[in-house]
Amino acid sequence: xxxxxxxxxxxxxxxxxxPSESTAKDVVLLAxxxxxxxxxxxxxxxxxxxxxxxxxxxxxxxxxxxGELAITTDSYVVSPLFFPGGDMGSLAVNGTVNDLAVAxxxxxxxxxxxxxxxxxxxxxxxxxxxxxxxxxxxxxxxVVAGDTKVxxxxxxxxxxxxxxxxxxxxxxxxxxxQSIQEGDILLxxxxxxxxxxxxxxxxxxxxxxxxxQSDCAALHHACAALxxxxxxxxxxxxxxTRGGVSAVLHEWSEASHSSMKLDESKIPVSPEVRGVCExxxxxxxxxxxxxxxxxxxxxxxxxxxxxxxQSHRVSGSAKAxxxxxxxxxxxxxxxxxxxxxxxxxxxxxxxxPRIC
Amino acid sequence: MKFVNExxxxxxxxxxxxxxxxxxxxxxxxxxxCGGQTHSLLRYGIxxxxxxxxxxxxxxxCPVCVTPSKAIDDAQQLSILPGVILASFxxxxxxxxxxxxxxxxxxxxGRVKFVYSPLDAVQFAKNNPDAQVVFFAVGFETTAPxxxxxxxxxxxxxxxxxxxxxxxVRVLPAMEALMLSPKHSIEGFLAAGHxxxxxxxxxxxxxxxxxxxxxxxxxxxxLDLLRGILEALRQxxxxxxxxxxxYSRSARREGNLVAQEMLSxxxxxxxxxxxxxxxxxxxxxRLRDEFADFDAKLRFGLSNESxxxxxxxxxxxxxxxxxxxxxxxxxxGKQCTPDxxxxxxxxxxxxxxxxxxxxxxxxxxxxxxx
Numbered sequence: 001x002x003x004x005x006x007x008x009x010x011x012x013x014x015x016x017x018x019p020s021e022s023t024a025k026d027v028v029l030l031a032x033x034x035x036x037x038x039x040x041x042x043x044x045x046x047x048x049x050x051x052x053x054x055x056x057x058x059x060x061x062x063x064x065x066x067g068e069l070a071i072t073t074d075s076y077v078v079s080p081l082f083f084p085g086g087d088m089g090s091l092a093v094n095g096t097v098n099d100l101a102v103a104x105x106x107x108x109x110x111x112x113x114x115x116x117x118x119x120x121x122x123x124x125x126x127x128x129x130x131x132x133x134x135x136x137x138x139x140x141x142x143v144v145a146g147d148t149k150v151x152x153x154x155x156x157x158x159x160x161x162x163x164x165x166x167x168x169x170x171x172x173x174x175x176x177x178q179s180i181q182e183g184d185i186l187l188x189x190x191x192x193x194x195x196x197x198x199x200x201x202x203x204x205x206x207x208x209x210x211x212x213q214s215d216c217a218a219l220h221h222a223c224a225a226l227x228x229x230x231x232x233x234x235x236x237x238x239x240x241t242r243g244g245v246s247a248v249l250h251e252w253s254e255a256s257h258s259s260m261k262l263d264e265s266k267i268p269v270s271p272e273v274r275g276v277c278e279x280x281x282x283x284x285x286x287x288x289x290x291x292x293x294x295x296x297x298x299x300x301x302x303x304x305x306x307x308x309x310q311s312h313r314v315s316g317s318a319k320a321x322x323x324x325x326x327x328x329x330x331x332x333x334x335x336x337x338x339x340x341x342x343x344x345x346x347x348x349x350x351x352x353p354r355i356c
Numbered sequence: 357m358k359f360v361n362e363x364x365x366x367x368x369x370x371x372x373x374x375x376x377x378x379x380x381x382x383x384x385x386x387x388x389x390c391g392g393q394t395h396s397l398l399r400y401g402i403x404x405x406x407x408x409x410x411x412x413x414x415x416x417x418c419p420v421c422v423t424p425s426k427a428i429d430d431a432q433q434l435s436i437l438p439g440v441i442l443a444s445f446x447x448x449x450x451x452x453x454x455x456x457x458x459x460x461x462x463x464x465x466g467r468v469k470f471v472y473s474p475l476d477a478v479q480f481a482k483n484n485p486d487a488q489v490v491f492f493a494v495g496f497e498t499t500a501p502x503x504x505x506x507x508x509x510x511x512x513x514x515x516x517x518x519x520x521x522x523x524x525v526r527v528l529p530a531m532e533a534l535m536l537s538p539k540h541s542i543e544g545f546l547a548a549g550h551x552x553x554x555x556x557x558x559x560x561x562x563x564x565x566x567x568x569x570x571x572x573x574x575x576x577x578x579l580d581l582l583r584g585i586l587e588a589l590r591q592x593x594x595x596x597x598x599x600x601x602x603y604s605r606s607a608r609r610e611g612n613l614v615a616q617e618m619l620s621x622x623x624x625x626x627x628x629x630x631x632x633x634x635x636x637x638x639x640x641x642r643l644r645d646e647f648a649d650f651d652a653k654l655r656f657g658l659s660n661e662s663x664x665x666x667x668x669x670x671x672x673x674x675x676x677x678x679x680x681x682x683x684x685x686x687x688x689g690k691q692c693t694p695d696x697x698x699x700x701x702x703x704x705x706x707x708x709x710x711x712x713x714x715x716x717x718x719x720x721x722x723x724x725x726x
Binding site: 038345 | 360364366369370373398399400401402404405460476694695705714715
């Protein structure tokens with residue numbers, strides 16, 4: 001018997017008791033909240049069945065005689081609370097407004113839930129709340145309801161925020177990743193990976209020059225303009241938060257039963273993000289964004305889409321980065337130098353920096 | 357970006373590929389030593405572009421992969437000791453020990469902190485005098501000087517709450533072990549450019565003479581790798597195996613003398629257990645007796661015995677010695693995936709299995725419609 005067969009036999013007897021899985025069976029791992037495959041499995045196999053909901057869109061339509069409403073919710077636990085380009089307050093408003101915006105809805109109001117660790121200085125809380133108010137003003141959205149809890153020291157990390165946003169769909173056009181078709185073109189609204197790298201650099205005090213800035217921004221004007229200009233030629237939009245552009249494209253591939261192809265040379269990445277990623281062994285495709293979205297548009301409307309996006313500051317450097325293909329064995333592929341096509345793996349937990 | 361774009365020029369890369377194709381008279385077998393090289397070879401499609409001309413096999417150069425599970429078990433045990441905080445490079449956290457990974461230990465209440473530099477762990481110890489901070493010192497000669505510096509710094513600061521769990525390994529003894537194995541098919545080496553930046557490459561002269569193989573000090577960017585491959589193949593075709601430096605912007609023949617001095621001040625060479633390989637003579641480092649106060653094993657009474665682990669399913673030894681490529685492992689992509697790894701090469705960012713999983717796990721043959 002050859003050694004491989006020996007091992008296979010050994011495997012049959014040992015595999016059932018093999019103790020070396022990195023996914024615990026009885027406790028929630030941090031990785032299950034960090035975007036990507038583990039989180040998707042966690043949501044689809046544990047949370048969604050318990051809640052009995054079935055949607056995977058960023059917002060849902062609520063039947064209403066006077067028109068259709070959208071509702072979405074998100075929780076914010078970023079550390080540090082303040083980072084170059086934003087803070088938890090602006091993030092909590094922009095993030096929820098963006099979830100509505102990419103679904104094609106205009107934000108009407110948001111709720112604000114605060115979970116505060118005892119001992120948080122008023123000064124910090126005030127600054128965050130001011131930032132919430134400013135961002136809400138800029139987005140033209142009212143903060144209509146709130147909830148505040150204070151928990152014992154150690155039970156939360158300074159401050160957690162939940163916002164729920166209610167909006168109104170702008171048109172009858174039903175944006176959905178399920179309507180993405182073969183031949184559609186993929187656009188990105190700006191340089192990717194800014195938020196993740198800015199937060200990482202701030203958290204770990206990496207002292208970089210120039211300091212990477214988060215892209216934290218409200219996308220509602222750019223998204224609304226794109227929807228108004230393209231109508232049905234705009235298939236879907238999604239803000240590329242945790243798990244980055246890769247996570248969005250994996251979700252779209254699954255929902256639309258097609259494959260997503262990227263051209264590496266066309267993906268906008270700022271020098272500072274590229275530098276940090278090179279240094280730490282990260283791939284910008286997996287790094288979080290908070291003011292950058294991906295859109296799938298019909299090929300005939302690509303030029304118009306880019307023109308519309310580039311007329312807005314938040315999407316001034318929008319670019320076409322790839323296209324949608326008939327479903328292949330790989331959900332997402334990328335063309336790199338030497339013309340070789342490679343699969344883009346789905347992120348599994350947050351990226352961890354390498355040793356050397 | 358300076359020093360990146362220059363070494364990723366697609367036209368120059370294509371020219372080097374053509375040179376290699378027209379040079380060879382047979383399909384030679386080269387081993388790259390460093391996991392970073394393995395990832396670049398796959399990421400940039402070099403392995404595919406050259407597959408008819410050179411067999412590229414991937415060596416034991418992923419430090420995370422060769423760290424024995426006993427060391428991970430020790431780290432896991434320390435992380436759950438009251439008052440102890442285990443600091444580690446991020447790469448180590450997903451690697452399974454015989455019980456669990458450090459990520460799993462953290463979810464159960466273990467105190468595991470990931471840091472970017474050993475000096476960050478020293479600073480953390482200084483700022484948290486009530487905690488015992490243990491740094492998990494893993495890696496080749498590339499990272500060992502930084503952990504040596506951390507010990508010297510901790511000593512200077514008279515810290516009594518900082519120690520190292522040392523599992524450092526050395527490259528050259530592993531290359532010798534590979535060449536002494538009757539099963540190897542290696543005809544030339546792409547030596548790890550960053551290790552050579554520290555150690556220099558003088559010591560490879562005797563190795564190249566003894567085993568009659570070319571050793572080309574090679575970097576990590578696509579053009580570095582293509583140049584290294586071209587040089588190794590040229591030597592093989594000419595029949596004059598030698599040591600050549602194709603990474604001169606970083607590596608010098610003498611290496612980094614300051615780092616070497618720091619290494620020998622803090623560490624001494626010992627025989628060492630390599631995951632998948634067993635004991636490799638002179639294959640590792642341990643803290644010298646003068647620095648015993650900083651040895652976490654002594655401080656926390658961990659045994660030095662390398663207990664016999666339950667047999668591992670993972671074929672990491674066969675993968676890391678180049679006997680099989682990851683897709684040839686019967687568990688690859690089936691029982692062993694990044695979410696549920698049987699061994700370190702599947703989860704380390706420098707592991708060969710992770711490279712194949714990430715860049716080659718599916719057959720890709722599609723044309724863009726646009």
